[in-house]
Amino acid sequence: MTTPRIALTGLGLITGAGDDVEKGWSSISAGISGIRTNTQFDTSQLLTDWAGMVTAPQPTELDRCYSLAATAIREALRNSGLDLDTVDRDRVAVVVGSSLGAMPTLENVHRGLVHEGRLDAEQAVASQLPCVGDYIAAEFDLRGPRVVLSNACAASAVALGYAAELLWKEDVDYVICGGVDPLAELSAYGFSALGALDPEPCSPMSASTGLTLGEGAGFMVLESADRADERGARVLAELGGYGLSCDGYHQTAPDPSGKGACAAMAQALETAGLVPDDVDYLNLHGTGTPANDASEPKALKLLFGSSIPPASSTKSILGHTLGAAGAVEAVVSTLAIDRGILPPTVNTRGVAQPFGLDVVPDDGRRADPEVVVSNSFAFGGNNASVVLNRPGRPGSAPRRTESVHGVVVTGAAGLAGSAGNTEQLIAALADGRPCFTALEHVDGVGEVPIGRVDVKSASRGINPSRARRMDPLSLLAAAAVGDLYARHGKPSRAEAEGTGIVFATGYGPVTSVLQFHKGVLERGITGANPSLFANTVVNAAAGHVAMLHRYRGYTATIANGGTSSVLALQLAARVIARGAADRIMVVIADEFPEQALATQAGLPGYARSTRVVPDGRTGMVLSEGAAAILLESEASAAARGAHALATVKGYGASGESVGIGRIGRDGEAWARALRGAMAEAGTAPDEIGTVVSAASGYSLVDHAQRRALGLAGLADRPLVTPKALIGETYGSAGALGLVAALSGAAPGGPLLLSSFAYGGSYAAAVFDTGA
Incomplete structure (x- = not known):
């Protein structure tokens, strides 16, 4: 067509x-x-x-x-x-x-x-x-x-x-x-x-x-x-x-x-x-x-x-x-x-x-x-x-806007909180151990749990001269990509140079922005650190990862709160499907310095203990995290002998006009995203083997998703709830859910990722992991 x-x-x-x-x-x-x-x-x-x-x-x-x-x-x-x-x-x-x-x-x-x-x-x-x-x-x-x-x-x-x-x-x-x-x-x-x-x-x-x-x-x-x-x-x-x-x-x-x-x-x-x-x-x-x-x-x-x-x-x-x-x-x-x-x-x-x-x-x-x-x-x-x-101006050649390739996942890795790599993450999920074990004091609130990544430990494989120029968000992103290559093999130089990068984050390089601006507030222009400023742009992490791995292909950066993972995967898959790229590394990362924790912990819905029960009104726990998902065309994967972990089937996205910081309680808009993903995938609700839930323990979110699943015909489908152990990582949540599902947290067959962002936007994706 x-x-x-x-x-x-x-x-x-x-x-x-x-x-x-x-x-x-x-x-x-x-x-x-x-x-x-x-x-x-x-x-x-x-x-x-x-x-x-x-x-x-x-x-x-x-x-x-x-x-x-x-x-x-x-x-x-x-x-x-x-x-x-x-x-x-x-x-x-x-x-x-x-x-x-x-x-x-x-x-x-x-x-x-x-x-x-x-x-x-x-x-x-x-x-x-x-x-x-x-x-x-x-x-x-x-x-x-x-x-x-x-x-x-x-x-x-x-x-x-x-x-x-x-x-x-x-x-x-x-x-x-x-x-x-x-x-x-x-x-x-x-x-x-x-x-x-x-x-x-x-x-x-x-x-x-x-x-x-x-x-x-x-x-x-x-x-x-x-x-x-x-x-x-x-x-x-x-x-x-x-x-x-x-x-x-x-x-x-x-x-x-x-x-x-x-x-x-x-x-x-x-x-x-x-x-x-x-x-x-x-x-x-x-x-x-x-x-x-x-x-x-x-x-x-x-x-x-x-x-x-x-x-x-x-x-x-x-x-x-x-x-x-x-x-x-x-x-x-x-x-x-x-x-x-x-x-x-x-x-x-x-x-x-x-x-x-x-x-x-x-x-x-x-x-x-x-x-x-x-x-x-x-x-x-x-x-x-x-x-x-000019309108109607004919081209000199066929346009390259149609889907011509199937798209597969050929690599997946993630880290969150105390789980500093994929192996530790899989072990924590298998053992039922939460990754948010740190307790930190927030003025006016008291001691609250948070999932802190040991960034220094996670980034040990990065060239030290490069690492010194990188901010925490970039180091998290680079650690996830490094772990993916450790698990699935590094590309050749030619393959790397043909690789694109789509980076996504919920809220961006918070540490760099705060540190740079604090220097300006305290010391004026003499406190304006140019090295810090270079890392205040949201796409800085993509630039660092591209330099580390010689990526020269397609690139984009998404900052859309909790839907960032799924939207990034959607964009990368669409670009590969129409032949504009052979493979794209999708990297998602979020960091939460003390000011971010203080902001979140002072709002409704934050847990006061490390026990989180989705749909249990316990409240949610913030957790730092990062994930890397390698997407490529079926032809590219076959040519280099890469094993396909899953096939990309469909996406859906929707929104509602509820205002900044809010989500609708009725689940209507969320359900539209779920239905859209299944429709593009050609998959009926009863064919979905697993729903990777966005439930986090915060009753407002969990109730809205429960209503959405019901409206989309998914109320009786098996659920996995990775945020119960990983925590709420916002931007990387969907991708970490995919890593968990591909690593044994879900049986084979079609799985559906569910994600939301405060402000009223929703995104979902269907992947087929085979039998």
Whole structure:
């Protein structure tokens, strides 16, 4: 069956250049800079006070991240002509990319903790990165699948790719997709500490003396071209394809050869059924830093040879909007196609482009672009390219958007709490021993249990010179991958370089963020540790693991609370199935330093003893954990003689608009995810041999899942409840459940993973382990 072409029918944009699409495009196309003096916070200790700052007033009672996103989404919906009251809201997905999320609020919470010893747990919980998607779903009453991507400055370009995967498989009817990031002290001090900020407004691809930070949001309404035609919507452009790659080179600098960036562009064009000669315009990553502005032209020459299309960096007008940049620049690229103008690069300072690129200087250029490539690159060597084309534009080759391969699991490993590797984990489960044996004091609460991983012990196999640069989250991830290779064998160098990595986490690198920001709060710019800052981005762990194992393939990072494992497995399987990767290492990790424990333990539902009984109202126990699951095509596994532990059969995801930090008690939305996974797998409820339960001992969650299982026809199916012994690891919970099931905790046959995330999102997966 031919997969749908993806139409962009609505755009929303708010940046320093203007507070809506028309105002922003007017400034951008005319080369009028939106970079101005930053008044959001004190910049006296920073390298610059210039920023692409939004000037439209934002509500003071709402985090700036949320208000910027809401503004852009309202405009996108309005411009699309889509009336949400006339569609099935269960089939409207939310896919958003962000690097910082509600960081201004988190900074205030942490300021109170550091300076006054006061922790506002409710504000802390409501400002975690996954909450961006939860806020959007609640604000607009959207009940479809929900995911937050966080590949640093490539986040929302990756989000567009995830949205494409949903629409190609027809999981949903519409996707509200985009990116958002606010100006924040964390990033401003971090880039200052790295010496990466230009003292003056940036001069990308010309003087190249540093970047200028910006803020904003760009959102799109995406749907199939046929659906858009049926409802009479005007199609502005099509999302033809996307490509992702990892350099595996350096934690903050791009590969100077440009090979990784070239691979991302080539994959994006191949997916869209296009070739380099079809491209009419390039929206460059173009940050203004010397390293980027030297490597990106090399990538272009590798792909295009001497015939490089006209290009520009709109960051010269908007500043670098970090995780929002990919979506913001996709909106700009769509307008270039629709309006027939190539946006310019401004502030060239009279410096000729040193690599001979046609950077469209100063003013917009009249043109008729039919195919545009938009690039976004990020810390950790993450490369993302998006192809946008004129509606109905035929390709030069077949698109690569259909499933052509079966996908299997060929490796699985995990660690949690006191079980520092898979062998210890399996033994604990077999003996019925809990992995959360540590007791720690929390002010105002008392002694509470927690599952602590001995990170030093777990990471003994890592090269010490590498390990010194890694934060706890990265070390946990690396330990899981190392254990997988110890159990299932290491790949050859060629196999490793052809491997991708999808990293996922519930809440990200909490330790690095808190330590870096504490240094800033206590000592200002002298306390801003650049090594720590490099690890504050959520995808840092993926970068470290890629460097350790020479991964050069597809890469994405998901931060979606408790559904992160299943969503990561889903994405990797979809990419492999359509032939965009042979194998992908899915790695999930979560760490919970004392501040995270204090936040969780002060909320309802936390256990006061190490005895956890799912459905027993004992409360749940937090536990650190990590898992690695190797997925590959059946053909790849057969070619290298790998044993298949299970076959990937189907996925389901859903959401509900209950608000940040909440879940529905009725189980209705959860049941939709369970039914969706079984439907894609072609498996009836009575054929499911085992349900890997998400029950944790917290009655609210356990009751909701019990209702969901009943509604999905699974009430009488055998259950395994790994959280009773592993604890609540959130992001890695689903993958650790799979490790447990594949290691003997469940009999053979079809098994179903069940997962949830606070905020009201759910994901499920069906695997067949054979007889």
